[in-house]
Amino acid sequence: MTLDTVGRAASTPQTEQPWAELGLKPDEYQRVREILGRRPTGAELAMYSVMWSEHCSYKSSKVHLRQFGEKAPESDAMLVGIGENAGVVDVGQGYAVTFKVESHNHPSYIEPYQGAATGVGGIVRDILAMGARPIAVMDPLRFGAADHPDTRRVLPGVVAGIGGYGNCLGLPNIGGEVVFDPCYQGNPLVNALCVGVMRHEDIHLAKASGVGNKVILYGARTGGDGIGGVSVLASETFDDTKPAKRPAVQVGDPFQEKLLIECTLEIFGEKLVAGIQDLGGAGLSCATSELASAGSGGMRIELDAVPLRDSSLSPEEILMSESQERMCAIVEPDKVDRFLEICEKWDVGATVIGEVTEGSRLEIFWHGEQIVDVPPRSVAHEGPTYQRPLARPEWQDALQADDPGRLPRPTDGRELREQVLRLVASPNQASKAWVTDQYDRFVQGNTVLAQPEDSGMVRIDEDTNLGVAVATDGNGRYAKLDPYTGAQLALAESYRNVAATGAKPLAVTDCLNFGSPEDPAVMWQFAEACRGLADACLTLGTPVTGGNVSLYNQTGDTAIHPTPVVGVLGVIDDVNRRTQMAFAEEGQLIYLLGETREELGGSAWSQVIHDHLGGRPPAVDLERERLLAEILVAASRDGMVDAAHDLSDGGLVQALVESCLRGGRGARVVVPDDLDPFVFLFSESAGRAIVAVPRSEEVRFTDMCGARGLPAARIGVVDGESVEVQGQFDIPLAELREAHEATIPGLLA
Amino acid sequence: MTARIGVITFPGSLDDQDSRRAIRVAGAEPVSLWHRDRDLHQVDAVVLPGGFSYGDYLRAGAIARFSPVMESVIAGAREGLPVLGICNGFQVLTESHLLPGAMLRNNHLHFVCREQRLRVENTGTAWTSDYTEGQEIRIPLKNMDGRYTADERTLDMLEAEGRVAFRYLGSNPNGSLRDIAGITNGAGNVVGLMPHPEHAVEPLTGTGGTDGLGFFTSILKRLVAV
Amino acid sequence: MARVVVDVMLKPEILDPQGQAVQRALPGLGFQGVSQVRQGKRFELEVEGPVDDAALARVRELAETFLANTVIEDFTVRVEPETEKAAS
Amino acid sequence: MARVVVDVMLKPEILDPQGQAVQRALPGLGFQGVSQVRQGKRFELEVEGPVDDAALARVRELAETFLANTVIEDFTVRVEPETEKAAS
Ligand SMILES: Nc1ncnc2c1ncn2[C@@H]1O[C@H](COP(=O)(O)OP(=O)(O)O)[C@@H](O)[C@H]1O
Numbered sequence A: 001m002t003l004d005t006v007g008r009a010a011s012t013p014q015t016e017q018p019w020a021e022l023g024l025k026p027d028e029y030q031r032v033r034e035i036l037g038r039r040p041t042g043a044e045l046a047m048y049s050v051m052w053s054e055h056c057s058y059k060s061s062k063v064h065l066r067q068f069g070e071k072a073p074e075s076d077a078m079l080v081g082i083g084e085n086a087g088v089v090d091v092g093q094g095y096a097v098t099f100k101v102e103s104h105n106h107p108s109y110i111e112p113y114q115g116a117a118t119g120v121g122g123i124v125r126d127i128l129a130m131g132a133r134p135i136a137v138m139d140p141l142r143f144g145a146a147d148h149p150d151t152r153r154v155l156p157g158v159v160a161g162i163g164g165y166g167n168c169l170g171l172p173n174i175g176g177e178v179v180f181d182p183c184y185q186g187n188p189l190v191n192a193l194c195v196g197v198m199r200h201e202d203i204h205l206a207k208a209s210g211v212g213n214k215v216i217l218y219g220a221r222t223g224g225d226g227i228g229g230v231s232v233l234a235s236e237t238f239d240d241t242k243p244a245k246r247p248a249v250q251v252g253d254p255f256q257e258k259l260l261i262e263c264t265l266e267i268f269g270e271k272l273v274a275g276i277q278d279l280g281g282a283g284l285s286c287a288t289s290e291l292a293s294a295g296s297g298g299m300r301i302e303l304d305a306v307p308l309r310d311s312s313l314s315p316e317e318i319l320m321s322e323s324q325e326r327m328c329a330i331v332e333p334d335k336v337d338r339f340l341e342i343c344e345k346w347d348v349g350a351t352v353i354g355e356v357t358e359g360s361r362l363e364i365f366w367h368g369e370q371i372v373d374v375p376p377r378s379v380a381h382e383g384p385t386y387q388r389p390l391a392r393p394e395w396q397d398a399l400q401a402d403d404p405g406r407l408p409r410p411t412d413g414r415e416l417r418e419q420v421l422r423l424v425a426s427p428n429q430a431s432k433a434w435v436t437d438q439y440d441r442f443v444q445g446n447t448v449l450a451q452p453e454d455s456g457m458v459r460i461d462e463d464t465n466l467g468v469a470v471a472t473d474g475n476g477r478y479a480k481l482d483p484y485t486g487a488q489l490a491l492a493e494s495y496r497n498v499a500a501t502g503a504k505p506l507a508v509t510d511c512l513n514f515g516s517p518e519d520p521a522v523m524w525q526f527a528e529a530c531r532g533l534a535d536a537c538l539t540l541g542t543p544v545t546g547g548n549v550s551l552y553n554q555t556g557d558t559a560i561h562p563t564p565v566v567g568v569l570g571v572i573d574d575v576n577r578r579t580q581m582a583f584a585e586e587g588q589l590i591y592l593l594g595e596t597r598e599e600l601g602g603s604a605w606s607q608v609i610h611d612h613l614g615g616r617p618p619a620v621d622l623e624r625e626r627l628l629a630e631i632l633v634a635a636s637r638d639g640m641v642d643a644a645h646d647l648s649d650g651g652l653v654q655a656l657v658e659s660c661l662r663g664g665r666g667a668r669v670v671v672p673d674d675l676d677p678f679v680f681l682f683s684e685s686a687g688r689a690i691v692a693v694p695r696s697e698e699v700r701f702t703d704m705c706g707a708r709g710l711p712a713a714r715i716g717v718v719d720g721e722s723v724e725v726q727g728q729f730d731i732p733l734a735e736l737r738e739a740h741e742a743t744i745p746g747l748l749a
Numbered sequence B: 001m002t003a004r005i006g007v008i009t010f011p012g013s014l015d016d017q018d019s020r021r022a023i024r025v026a027g028a029e030p031v032s033l034w035h036r037d038r039d040l041h042q043v044d045a046v047v048l049p050g051g052f053s054y055g056d057y058l059r060a061g062a063i064a065r066f067s068p069v070m071e072s073v074i075a076g077a078r079e080g081l082p083v084l085g086i087c088n089g090f091q092v093l094t095e096s097h098l099l100p101g102a103m104l105r106n107n108h109l110h111f112v113c114r115e116q117r118l119r120v121e122n123t124g125t126a127w128t129s130d131y132t133e134g135q136e137i138r139i140p141l142k143n144m145d146g147r148y149t150a151d152e153r154t155l156d157m158l159e160a161e162g163r164v165a166f167r168y169l170g171s172n173p174n175g176s177l178r179d180i181a182g183i184t185n186g187a188g189n190v191v192g193l194m195p196h197p198e199h200a201v202e203p204l205t206g207t208g209g210t211d212g213l214g215f216f217t218s219i220l221k222r223l224v225a226v
Numbered sequence C, D: 001m002a003r004v005v006v007d008v009m010l011k012p013e014i015l016d017p018q019g020q021a022v023q024r025a026l027p028g029l030g031f032q033g034v035s036q037v038r039q040g041k042r043f044e045l046e047v048e049g050p051v052d053d054a055a056l057a058r059v060r061e062l063a064e065t066f067l068a069n070t071v072i073e074d075f076t077v078r079v080e081p082e083t084e085k086a087a088s
């Protein structure tokens, strides 16, 4: 095969090219030809096709994501905003924190272990590329029905992969989610979040500037794995009737990544890099074009210099390979030797593959011949943008009209008792210890809170005790009923979880998991969710710093529930003041904060007891969320509460049971006069939490709530060996524990 | 002058930072040692930390055992240098034959991370003198390959010589034979265990206790007394 | 009773970190001249009854659907003579 | 260039939970008549130069000291004919 050089491309305009197979649309291919003024070479075509794929270019989502910037609240905390590998937030004392959540959904269905493992690896490199030391990971997960046979294949593999990779990297896993719903049967959602910390002055950006600076590729060798994975896997509806199309999946090497982290941090420490980018989706195509596009000059790459695992790879394949555990750095010439020395110390391969040039072109050579000559911006940042048609689904009205109010309710204490036990034993409400016990949450010795607490919390300074907290939440059932409100509820819950542990919420990351953007109904859901999240972030004063979009999560014509997953980062000045969820002290008073209305749409109760999804999700009151958070943070700081737990799916009774089991203490609770016991226990009204108040603090605490206008009702006391709702039922802790803890092991053993 | 305790970093070591912190909290001076460097820099004792040296590829601890620094550790240990192997470090010690037996994949095949109750069975070692015989402690456990195995003769010998230093209490977390959580060599200077005392030296982190601190205060007392 | 052996190896184009780690350690052990190491899994199945073509076909199916993930792994199935047992 | 294969299996008296887990899953997959499953490791070494007795002896030593832990594992070493490559 003759090499398709730039010269040859110019002289053979008629050559047929496989643009359609590579996922380009006719008009997209035409645009490439216009940009170049000729047909692209094979290598250029490869680059444009991966970089213009949905996954890399956000072509369907971009117009909606813009709102996160346009409506961003004023925030002094934002140091780096959307558009970089990850946003960076000021957390005080000269520290900056970066965090981001990403999806690895499709690969995790095909090869659960490696798909999930490489998902963790990818997000960790993103965080590292900002200049930060990764300090923790989290994993929001969603699977098909808990009792479906394929869930027994996918879930253990995913969990083992996340643990296998994260544990080996030495990153504590401090939280996540495990949700089951038949809608995720063929499309499990494997999202991974990483948090990193650095000093302000250590922030690094992905840009190539300084003519003559060297481009160094370091880390693993480039192999033939995952070629085209990014465009094919992430942008095509998964169709299991055609196994022949199954693309290659990458295998991760967490050990290599650990070395890459330590090596990179040492390189940062000696200030040896002018720009840096991780290699993720679209591999070298992405790294070189993004670095060059963001920088001031051009870039010249000698592709022959790339160390290969398989010498038979073609230049196109090298450009598209998604081999893991690689990074690309821009280094001043007189620092190259030291850079390579540090790599050698850590047994990390490193090679100079090119340099920053004058001019503005990205030029790539192979055996001395030019195979790429493109304006890098056109590849990296000027991909197509679609204003896809959107339409409110015609079934939306009927779904919302199907109010759970008509469902039969428990009529007496005996029925309530029975339903409480069914609720806490249901797969979504049951203990996730089977999963989280496979994750190292202690490594690095700074984990202050981890699962099952409301948020994970990590100390970032051992002398001052400064810390950060992160929670992630999402509820596809709420979002299906109303995507605008559903997205806001996800944010509200995550925000509340952070505040419940005593940290002040600062910033947001999100992973938007949806079906096919080519379906107007899905596109409407997506648009509504973006609008809802952007509006809510504005009101709460927590900017979106970055995130990820995963589309085409559907099997045939059936999309998953719209599932925006929202991560919130908070800061706490002194981690000694954190609030835990456990009711640990006999005699403390239990207060319910917030208002309880009859809100059962999308609730756990409607799902568990009636297998029902309909009506409207709980109403959102963001001002109330903000007030609740302020009270929770103040109460933690001033030592007014000993325990706090937010209320979300499963309502009050779920939270109560969790806090009792965690502390090994019972509770005696009285239903407030103005509430029906069933509504009191199962409603999922937002903006609520329960707290345990020492008697000595009661007056101070209630005065504060009263003065600020936050409803606070004393509902009971920490006491005994059971959860008793007076006049209704009494369930021994042992019975609750058995119900709560046996379910997941029973399903997976 | 306080004791200088070396902590080795192999490629893939993870809990080296925590081990150094624990040594500091106990009042000794941590010294970082590098796997490629044969020189032990005159440390008074050595900790082989937890983690996944060389990714735990091949077998946990199998590749690290051949690193240059281990030649010196093995030679030193034979002459009485106190050595503590935690988790992956314990695996390195068995692979190096400084301690008998071998470590296998947990019988349930999963990584397990939890608070673990242990009984201290031998307080005569360099690393356990600050505990009392039979004392119950709670420290974190986290591993994939923690199932201690040896043939019956070896097990009987360990029991007879009092060299089972720690035993799991409550449900056995990994299928370890005779509930063995850690052992010592005959001289008592080399100790290995699967759970992580270095994660239990301050109330705020780990599982929220300081039961692990005794390992580091024990060695400190012994070294300063010498 | 016969022993059927299923060997499962990562496909050649797939990264094999374990094999790589072993290979990198060899020179340090004074072992030269090994250009590549791949590490895979070996399953030994003790099958009751005759191992005829039908039985082998079933083992093959088992390997394909369960023992290997053919997205990243290849496998071979063979009947092992009941001899070579002892070490080395 | 030749391929030398080292198979490493847990000693028969050592519990093999991985093999057991496979075996336990078989009936659920509609697979009867397998009385035991053991899972081990297979190493493929591409050795440069001729694989004579001396070379094999060295691989055996490598297996003994490094690839297997003989406290718990047995191993076998053999030269593989360069043929059986493809899947199934
Ligand atoms: N996949 C997971 N990985 C880590 N932690 C998890 C995972 N799934 C759930 N958790 C943790 O379990 C606890 C309970 O989860 P969940 O009920 O979803 O919390 P909440 O309702 O407060 O968001 C939380 O601490 C959460 O972080």
Ligand SMILES: [Mg+2]
Pocket: A453, A454, A497, A645, A646, A648
């Ligand atoms: Mg919560």
